[in-house]
């Protein structure tokens with residue numbers, strides 16, 4: 020079955036929904052999302068949106084903090100754009116109905132939170148459930164919009180693209196490849212074709228590539244893997260951000276303890292109660308995430324302990340219950356009372372700073388294909404993302420991509436879509452063993468955690484590269500016999516992304532931002548003040 024729309028949006032977080040609401044005034048929109056529409060990384064974002072809203076803040080300060088975190092690799096024009104356009108887009112969210120927390124002293128003002136690497140309080144938040152509040156409002160509006168249709172439990176398989184090649188002598192010249200939409204696996208395991216004039220990838224991050232992550236299960240790097248297969252350029256995939264403080268408990272899965280807890284005075288202590296961040300950075304607990312995550316990793320390796328602790332019990336208990344209701348309730352359900360007990364925490368994979376390379380409009384180098392949010396690499400984050408800059412980036416680039424595609428729509432609206440063969444039958448193989456899929460998932464995630472984690476080395480990276488190549492061979496050999504299913508599709512995407520992360524990490528012979536290599540422990544501006552770039556050669 021073939022569906023036709025003006026815009027195809029793959030992903031239903033803040034980036035996809037904001038874009039959809041804007042373009043829906045001009046054309047029809049399909050939002051394809053692989054689970055329930057609310058199951059997105061946005062929905063789990065606790066901290067908030069960094070934006071210049073306070074009287075003591077300025078664009079220059081936010082720009083400076085972002086550039087410092089990015090460790091020499093941010094694109095300054097992009098940083099300026101995102102910081103300066105942020106406040107008006109945050110106000111638009113307020114007009115749409117998002118209820119951010121207000122100051123206790125004066126409810127006309129927002130309560131601005133503090134997070135690591137920020138020189139001012141500038142995190143606008145909805146208690147400790149900012150993402151859930153933003154997602155709620157955007158989804159409500161999208162569901163009411165007559166031009167938007169949401170397809171839940173639809174997993175995008177691959178982009179539909181055309182690429183043209185011309186041979187000139189011995190060199191190969193390539194015209195811009197073009198995107199026509201995507202093939203999608205529906206809830207009944209039928210493949211459906213979604214054709215669109217413009218396609219937007221906003222499928223979130225790649226956290227599930229690691230054994231421990233703060234990300235929801237949907238974060239398997241699908242958009243990045245699809246774009247790579249289609250020939251788009253990826254950049255900076257070695258820069259994986261590890262959040263310093265995920266809850267450590269056998270019954271807690273992927274639960275973040277927001278950086279805002281340290282912003283409100285939380286202190287990291289070891290198993291003997293010693294506050295250790297003073298040994299690592301003058302900003303102590305409010306240093307940037309890469310510093311804090313590495314410090315915890317070092318402390319855990321030194322002591323052999325399974326976790327460290329985050330202690331905020333010195334703050335007033337009513338304040339804690341109001342400011343962090345989600346964290347308070349979750350911890351209490353596991354027997355940890357944050358008003359009295361230190362919280363056991365470990366670092367976990369949190370955010371992919373690299374991704375599909377885009378320009379200032381969110382365009383990839385495939386014609387009519389945009390990428391926004393964690394899936395994209397816009398140049399904002401450089402080698403390390405400043406806390407709470409991600410929802411901000413998603414808002415600004417959703418707006419930019421919407422404005423750009425709307426101006427192009429009129430000239431393409433009447434174009435005919437290509438006719439494609441009907442593939443709407445369920446794809447089945449003749450058997451095979453699903454145990455291979457489950458086993459490979461597990462191995463990839465352990466391998467990445469142990470060899471491509473917070474502290475890397477040439478040896479660990481090479482081992483990972485070889486093991487992953489072996490897994491790829493096994494999958495290529497044995498999976499054609501397995502009927503097409505979601506786990507298999509995600510596994511293949513996960514493996515692609517893991518191999519690209521390792522490739523980029525091996526390429527960068529220095530330590531910078533989130534990439535720390537024991538064999539090259541220093542930043543090397545002479546050779547490495549540049550991006551790693553990956554592109555699969557497309558031959559059609």
Ligand code: SIN
Pocket residue numbers: 064065066067275276277278279405406407408409
């Ligand atoms: C947090 O609440 O610590 C997460 C915020 C972010 O990742 O930007």
